Amino acid sequence: MIFYYSRTDKTKAVAQALHEITGLPLYPLESDISDAKGFLFAVKSIAAAFGNKGLPVRNMPESVPEEIYLCAPVWAGEPAGPMKYFIANAGLERIRVHTILTAMTPSRQHRTHVKKLLDRVGAFSGDVLQIATTKQPPEAEILREHIQAWLEPPTEAAEAE
Numbered sequence: 001m002i003f004y005y006s007r008t009d010k011t012k013a014v015a016q017a018l019h020e021i022t023g024l025p026l027y028p029l030e031s032d033i034s035d036a037k038g039f040l041f042a043v044k045s046i047a048a049a050f051g052n053k054g055l056p057v058r059n060m061p062e063s064v065p066e067e068i069y070l071c072a073p074v075w076a077g078e079p080a081g082p083m084k085y086f087i088a089n090a091g092l093e094r095i096r097v098h099t100i101l102t103a104m105t106p107s108r109q110h111r112t113h114v115k116k117l118l119d120r121v122g123a124f125s126g127d128v129l130q131i132a133t134t135k136q137p138p139e140a141e142i143l144r145e146h147i148q149a150w151l152e153p154p155t156e157a158a159e160a161e
């Protein structure tokens with residue numbers, strides 16, 4: 001299952017590419033923050049970067065499979081508010097979680113922050129893939145290659161070649 005949050009569709013394109021490659025079902029997280037505009041959006045989205053609670057998701061799943069993918073934008077250095085809420089409330093203890101973060105300027109800190117949130121709830125966090133979204137949206141072909149390489153890291157033999 002691929003859980004994703006996307007406000008301006010860049011992360012949606014990433015989640016869709018992951019879905020095309022893996023065949024796993026997509027689960028878009030819905031939040032009232034998606035409809036907020038201007039100053040209200042700025043204040044709420046930035047405020048959500050502090051603390052662990054995030055911003056409420058309307059359609060929380062009743063349970064999650066043992067292994068899941070999360071795709072989320074970075075807001076003020078943290079996973080977007082609705083994804084923080086999902087991580088805090090979805091019952092991720094002992095769940096294997098692979099994360100893809102989109103950001104204008106990916107940084108190692110983003111990765112550290114999402115891993116910290118996942119550790120807090122007892123999830124087993126796998127490798128975090130970071131995708132820069134300066135292009136609107138990232139080109140589908142490049143996106144697929146990027147994700148494919150993340151899913152299937154080269155074997156030692158291939159690397160030695």
Ligand SMILES: Cc1cc2nc3c(=O)[nH]c(=O)nc-3n(C[C@H](O)[C@H](O)[C@H](O)COP(=O)(O)O)c2cc1C
Pocket residue numbers: 005006007008009010011012042045046072073074075076077078102103104105106133
């Ligand atoms: C409120 C807000 C805060 C953001 N903060 C950051 C940030 O701290 N660092 C960064 O690289 N990009 C930041 N971005 C850019 C988004 O992470 C990036 O555009 C993302 O790919 C948008 O995904 P979406 O189209 O799926 O909503 C921010 C965007 C918004 C709306």
